[in-house]
Amino acid sequence: MAVTDDQMAEALMALAEARGTGKTFCPSEVARRLADDWRPLMPELRRIAAALPLEATQKGKPVDPRRARGPIRLSLDQSRAGSRG
Template sequence: MITARLDAVRPGATICPSDVARALSSDWRPLMADVRRVAADMATVRATQKGCDVDPITARGPIRLGRA
């Protein structure tokens, strides 16, 4: 699902993990940790916060997901 969402945006753009969670369920908030965990395991996905690379599992606050 993360890859599909990234495919839907222009090259170089990022998405919010909540975009993925919202696509999976109307009760999306409980899914946020799972989305971050899956993103951390994907070699083709990069997580950033304020433009700096972060670990999506340990980062606190909003992050963005993009292509690595």
Template sequence: MDNEAVREAILAALAMRGPGKSICPSEPARALAADWRPLMPQVRDAAARLADEGRLVVTQKGAPVDARAARGPIRLRPPD
């Protein structure tokens, strides 16, 4: 899957959810492919890069985290 398509899917899912709302990384993955599970590492990597750019915040249990170091479920939300 093209990295730009993954980035755009993440940003589109955030825009559809609305300001202040978070998404699960599986949402853009599901929008991109019926067999979405193999896309999850790529989605998490794209989320980490978008967070580095200040375009989103990665959280775990409501607190900001580094997507590259986080283990387990994460959420993606727009920056404050």
């Protein structure tokens, strides 16, 4: 069964909200919850994360999750939190 964009978005936001403000997570945590073969989901999760009220960081600095190479961390972006739709 294929994982939809909506399922990925919901899972990303659920984990971010469960962690709370100021706490980060790796997108692979979401991918592993969604599929046994999780690695192919990673580019899609990064694409979807870019459209959500999430902040992506790498070594503590903000990055575009679609363009960053290597591991990133995601967290609730308080400046965009009200724009979730």
